[in-house]
Amino acid sequence: MSPSASLPLAATSATTEHRPLIITLFGLFVVATLIITVWAGRQTKSAADFYAGGRQFTGFQNGLAISGDYMSAASFLGIAGAIALFGYDGFLYSIGFLVAWLVALLLVAEPLRNSGRFTMGDVLAYRMRQRPVRTAAGTSTIVVSIFYLLAQMAGAGVLVSLLLGITTDTGKVLIVALVGIIMILYVTIGGMKGTTWVQMVKAVLLIAGTLLITFLVLLKFNFNISDLLGTAAEKSGHGAAFLEPGLKYGATGTSKLDFISLGIALVLGTAGLPHILIRFYTVPTAQAARKSVLWAIGIIGGFYLMTIALGFGAAAIVGQAEITASNKAGNTAAPLLALHLGGTDSTAGAILLAVISAVAFATILAVVAGLTLASSSSFAHDIYANVIRKGQATEKEEVRAARWATVAIGVASIALGALARDLNVAGLVALAFAVAASANLPTILYSLFWKRFTTQGALWSIYGGLISSVVLVVFSPVVSGKPTSMFKNADFYWFPLENPGLVSIPLGFLLGWLGSVLTKEKPDRGKYAELEVKSLTGVGAH
Template sequence: MALSMGATGDPKVTVSIFAVFVVATLLIVYRVSNRRASAADYYAAGSNFTGRQNGIALAGDWLSAASFLGITGAIAVHGYDGFLYSVGFLVAWLVELLFIAEFVRNTGRFTIGDVLAYRMRPKPVRAAASTATLVISYFYMVAQMAGAGGLVALLLDVRSPTGQALVIAGVGLIMIFYVLLGGMKGTTWVQIIKATALLICVVLVTMFLTGKFLYSFSSLLESAAAHSPLGGRLLNPGAQYGKSATTKLDFVSLSLAIVFGIACLPHVVMRFYTVPNAREARRSVVWITWAMIVFYLATLIMGYGATALVGSDVISSAPGGENSAAPLLAFRIGGTVLLGLVAAVAFATILAVVAGLTLTAATSFAHDVYATVIKRGQAEVETEIKVARITAVAVGVLSIAGGVLAIDQNAAFMVSLALALSASSNLPTLLYTLFWKRFNTRGTLWSIYTGLVSCLLLILFSPVVSGDPAAMFPDVDFALFPLKNPGIVSIPLSFLAGAIGTFLGEQEAPEKQVEMEVRSLTGIGSGLSRHR
């Protein structure tokens, strides 16, 4: 199958469908936005969404280019080992349901910093939490931008680095506009629409695909194995992570990052403040879990279907690499129209997720750093929101630059690095803060900064950045750490640093700990009304 403009259909159809979607969502964002929004309205949509609405929006926030493009491509090329991403992504929501969602909703207001600073010294803790949020959000956004560049390179046959960079810049500008205009309310409705469209899309593609094999999954798997260089190994564990002891350890590290990282992602945690109480927060997790089950079963079939109908060699050599599997499959089974729909949904996926990430980063800086640390809690609401919007523009521009550097990287793998950062810096501090009475400010700071810095350094000196043909800088080699995902080292380091810092520091006021414990378990005193 030639990878030319003719091979992927008429790009005018694809662009037209995408343009209609963008215009429609921009109109919705404009209609629901409140030009005189308070901080609660801009950051948390006034906590007026139901658990069902927020659960679907969570699906829109989480089901990113990594899930739709990256996992489908990983399954198409690596088979069983690619599906392990899906298993980890699904299991992670059980951690969210049991340990995070309800407690965070009861004790916080807008950000992770609200929870961590509840019984600690607020200024240093909020500054640390905001730093971690900005770094995690940036890594996550780079993965989405890389997916956008690869998708457009395939659809429009844009192969020049300059052309792909311009496409990424266009996606970034639209995303910035969503955040500037709509805040959390507008962004949430974009995510609800996107999640619904994405779920419908993958179900339809799965139905069309299985129909070509007379609804026989066994026949589909046999054909996939026949069209892969891996042969029968495509259906068994170990094709990607079973080659050596190092790759097996890398898989364990990846699993830890996925399962523990999702539960404390800043943009996921922030969504629980858009519902009125802890009960609706729990319902949100139930709704997204069911959405995940449907979606990841569909991507399993789509991944193997792409191998069977397109071929893993063709996928790997296409513009965008593994990220091209879903669009190539759509064109093969449904022609230009289905390709246009899949491409539009993929673009919408990227736009909605990056908008949520940008809003989270902007909220964290404006609320935790500007309003609390710099202005000592005396900032005007209008000024705080203005700072958030300026931050959104800055973060958007930086993510565009990072996306250009990471165009050829698998989006799912790039997200796993953000998850490692999240699990290393946020998970230990959240769990310690919520469940350990002795935990204190020094322990919080040591845990955040140790997890964040160690994870960043290990990524920098890993095969992801240099020393590997698939690295960001393949022509140089300064890789000192053998694993591609550092979670197995940085997560325990963060827990250990938090414990050591706690025992070396002074105990915080016990009455604040008791108050936080009661509020986290019962919800007494929670709600945005106390902050107005």
């Protein structure tokens, strides 16, 4: 198959002519971040260093790292693509991702930092039976992280394929494997310290790159946003409908329900994401955790405003035909926009494409490192140390188990990411949000704020939310039944919505309540009182 068979001609010629430059820039970034990781790894001496970076980061540093962790391939590639293809409805992702931080700020950040040590399981196990609750928390963390990793792997495959002119399925799978290997190196060598520094560097690069593209897009339209939106609508082929609600989610009753489901998942999911929750343990106090979230909201909010220029700029300047020729889900809209802004046949265009793509690649590497660290930490701390070894494992054994878990989770992510390489990454991340909001958020909120919550309630909530959301995803159009599905030639879906949040999130809350009121187990009111004081005041916090 020739490159032009699936890549737009402009991108193909530019990347072919300037491929050595592109590979050099990519190589420099990977080497630089690995140097940071090795440097941080040498300072990792204990479990607290590996899991929480020694709790040495300031509120601003952690807020910058949270931004780097949160602004994933879904934000930079997926949302830009969704806006370029669906206009107003694509921008709804940006709004949902940002509003979600209010839930994390007001309900979760401070109490979680005060109550736990390294993982979500620490909070749940404080007033529940340790072994079953930690097993459930560890299982949920790993599943949610792998769902989120799918999006990052898919984004990596699309991005590097565009730059290197790789069109074969085998080549794309090898790219996904390469990302997985680098991810494993980041976590096993650097732990939380290395991952945090990489995330901070990535956040600065992403904001700088997005600012540059935003400026160039607005300059092209003489800083007239009305002209930008009008041109985007005209070139989209949808006319005024491109700038109005309903292009993707308003055609049928099912699509409207899908929009409600997506909105619920986005708004509630952030507060249950494992790689975000563990970031609250890297600061010394609960006040610093709150400051982290405030900094993160400011940085992330500024970035999502600029996705208007990324998405509508791609629609206006690149055009939907070229974007979908490169990737049907629109994941290459932002890199192609950079190429056109610099000049499709010029060195400047190739350099801008390479720089923006390197920033996107940095985004992917930083996020997958954070996700892998969250899931491997939960396995080592919750399942290995406290369930398998019954609290008898040494810190050295625990960290060794985390590193082996990193390898296993990396291999699983590579295999699943290869299957999901053609799906829109923003949509994939929305699924992870739905699973997190269904399994983790109800249990966290009940544990922190409801005195009658019991071990049975926690297990019903976690497993019920987890199983229902995953099963509904498996039997949804995301996996089979449509040309855009993961398995294009199969048709076994019966759940009509692409996002399960509308059903699975209320079910997670209901099962947590039902499991607690139906059990004969009496909740430990004394432990709840201790947890309440600890979560609200920080007395006795690690």
